Amino acid sequence: MTSPFAPFDWKLAHGRSLTLGPDAVIMAVINVTPDSFSDGGRNLALDSAVENALQAVRDGAAIIDIGGESTRPGAAPVSAEEEQARILPVIEQLARRSDALLSVDTYRAETARSAIRAGAHIINDIEGLQKDPQMAPVAVEAGAGVIAMHTGRGREKLADPIEDQRHFFSATLAVAKAAGLARERIVLDPGFGFNKETPSENLALMARFDELIALGYPLLAGTSRKRFLGALTGREPAERDVATAATSALLRISGAAIFRVHNVAINRDALRVADAILKARETDGRGTPA
Numbered sequence: 001m002t003s004p005f006a007p008f009d010w011k012l013a014h015g016r017s018l019t020l021g022p023d024a025v026i027m028a029v030i031n032v033t034p035d036s037f038s039d040g041g042r043n044l045a046l047d048s049a050v051e052n053a054l055q056a057v058r059d060g061a062a063i064i065d066i067g068g069e070s071t072r073p074g075a076a077p078v079s080a081e082e083e084q085a086r087i088l089p090v091i092e093q094l095a096r097r098s099d100a101l102l103s104v105d106t107y108r109a110e111t112a113r114s115a116i117r118a119g120a121h122i123i124n125d126i127e128g129l130q131k132d133p134q135m136a137p138v139a140v141e142a143g144a145g146v147i148a149m150h151t152g153r154g155r156e157k158l159a160d161p162i163e164d165q166r167h168f169f170s171a172t173l174a175v176a177k178a179a180g181l182a183r184e185r186i187v188l189d190p191g192f193g194f195n196k197e198t199p200s201e202n203l204a205l206m207a208r209f210d211e212l213i214a215l216g217y218p219l220l221a222g223t224s225r226k227r228f229l230g231a232l233t234g235r236e237p238a239e240r241d242v243a244t245a246a247t248s249a250l251l252r253i254s255g256a257a258i259f260r261v262h263n264v265a266i267n268r269d270a271l272r273v274a275d276a277i278l279k280a281r282e283t284d285g286r287g288t289p290a
Contacts, residue, residue: 021218060264080108083106123135125148144185148186165205169188209256245270250274
């Protein structure tokens with residue numbers, strides 16, 4: 001990638017693709033769980049999950065990210081069987097009722113395989129392909145797009161946040177290469193909030209986000225309603241959408257391509273402003289190329 005705003009044709013399962021770069025892309029969060037930090041229980045019933053997902057598409061989401069296990073600190077783990085029982089009916093219904101791209105939020109290869117068969121196009125792995133050794137081969141077999149997230153959980157981090165990103169993703173990309181996962185199928189996620197416990201650590205990652213462009217892959221930003229925004233604003237999770245939209249706009253200017261959010265409409269508006277600014281930068285202010 002020469003520029004984060006240049007077109008990148010992200011290859012996905014079932015013959016689909018998505019152009020990243022020129023315009024911000026929104027991914028809506030649908031947690032089919034009773035205990036997610038912000039929206040636990042809201043989508044636990046099948047009908048509610050499907051309708052909320054369809055509303056997110058109407059509001060402007062291009063991707064629906066469906067997860068069946070809470071990833072908040074201290075959340076109780078669930079079995080693969082329970083995870084699949086929660087998410088597969090949602091994916092199946094959305095695949096029939098919408099042309100939206102569907103993402104499965106899981107670190108288990110067997111869940112990812114079942115989700116792709118049910119109609120998902122993307123695997124969103126919060127362990128960056130490093131926990132389940134079959135995840136990358138499943139992605140290759142399915143022709144899926146992959147979002148590989150950085151995490152500091154379960155390991156010693158390097159002191160410099162960007163160096164730690166590079167260190168972690170070098171291992172992720174080595175796994176991808178060994179499995180034969182093509183570059184055009186990979187998006188990287190810096191993992192805001194995942195063992196980045198202080199506001200200062202998350203803010204440092206935001207402030208230096210443009211340094212991650214050198215990794216050479218499209219980037220996803222997932223700041224939505226995160227705890228560091230609560231520390232900055234004093235607001236509870238469901239009240240952090242304005243702060244989320246502010247970070248979305250700032251990170252778009254810094255080069256992020258995809259935005260994983262709970263409130264699609266408010267982030268859509270913020271990102272339209274950011275995209276308009278980026279397009280204005282391409283001219284001299286009078287409509288001619290700069």
